Amino acid sequence: xxxxxxxxxxxxxxxxxxxxxxxxxxxxxxxxxxxxxxxxxxxxxxxxxxxxxxxxxxxxxxxxxxxxxxxxxxxxxxxxxxxxxxxxxxxxxxxxxxxxxxxxxxxxxxxxxxxxxxxxxxxxxxxxxxxxxxxxxxxxxxxxxxxxxxxxxxxxxxxxxxxxxxxxxxxxxxxxxxxxxxxxxxx
Numbered sequence: 001x002x003x004x005x006x007x008x009x010x011x012x013x014x015x016x017x018x019x020x021x022x023x024x025x026x027x028x029x030x031x032x033x034x035x036x037x038x039x040x041x042x043x044x045x046x047x048x049x050x051x052x053x054x055x056x057x058x059x060x061x062x063x064x065x066x067x068x069x070x071x072x073x074x075x076x077x078x079x080x081x082x083x084x085x086x087x088x089x090x091x092x093x094x095x096x097x098x099x100x101x102x103x104x105x106x107x108x109x110x111x112x113x114x115x116x117x118x119x120x121x122x123x124x125x126x127x128x129x130x131x132x133x134x135x136x137x138x139x140x141x142x143x144x145x146x147x148x149x150x151x152x153x154x155x156x157x158x159x160x161x162x163x164x165x166x167x168x169x170x171x172x173x174x175x176x177x178x179x180x181x182x183x184x185x186x187x
Contacts, residue, residue: 022059029055040065051087060102074131082118083137091123094131094149099123103137124159133168144174 025031026039033054037047044063047053051067054075059065061081067073072092079085082102093099099121107114119138123129127141130149141147142159151168162171 018059018062022062027055027057027059031055068125082116083120085121085123087123088125088127088143090125091127091129093123093129094133096132097129098132098134100134101137129153146174 022040022043026036026043031039033052036053037049037051040047040053045059046066048067048069048071050069051071051073053067053073054077056076057073058078059081060079064081064084065079066084066086068087068089068091070090071087073079073087074093074095074097076096077093078096078098078100080100080102085099085101087093101118101121103117103119105114105117106112117137121135121137122140123135124141124143124145126144127146129135129141129147130151132149133147133151133153135141135147135153139153139156141153141157141163142161144160145157146162147153147157147168148162148164148171150166151164152166153163153168155167157163157168158170160174162174163169164171
């Protein structure tokens with residue numbers, strides 16, 4: 001029984017330390033962006049030096065986040081990290097995006113929160129996930145895709161496609177003309 005209490009206490013202390021170190025100090029706007037990456041690598045995440053993580057990002061674990069070259073995490077995102085999250089080269093997520101890797105089976109009527117089921121999320125190279133998007137456990141968003149702001153992604157997204165809605169559904173394929181249209185609108 002004593003070892004059980006110690007294990008529970010150790011888990012609680014670890015969560016408090018994680019929240020203070022990762023989610024208060026390192027995620028603080030007082031920490032320069034160039035310092036955030038080495039600090040996150042130091043605690044156990046795989047963050048490329050050219051990746052960018054803005055302040056206010058919540059990380060639910062000491063390890064499990066991989067950001068490749070020039071990956072971008074905007075302000076106030078939520079990454080629960082019950083399972084790994086990987087963002088490819090030149091990919092990004094908008095303001096207040098939620099990447100949720102933790103889930104559970106549906107239990108019996110007296111306890112609908114059944115057994116936990118955690119599944120990784122992969123955001124492939126060149127993908128943009130708009131503001132306030134929620135990505136559910138086990139989803140892979142294909143390379144070069146765009147997910148419209150406010151969408152809820154519950155299934156995998158094919159490469160080079162636009163997805164939108166709740167739940168997010170395929171809208172159309174993206175091609176070179178989309179790049180040309182975007183470039184024409186820039187000042």
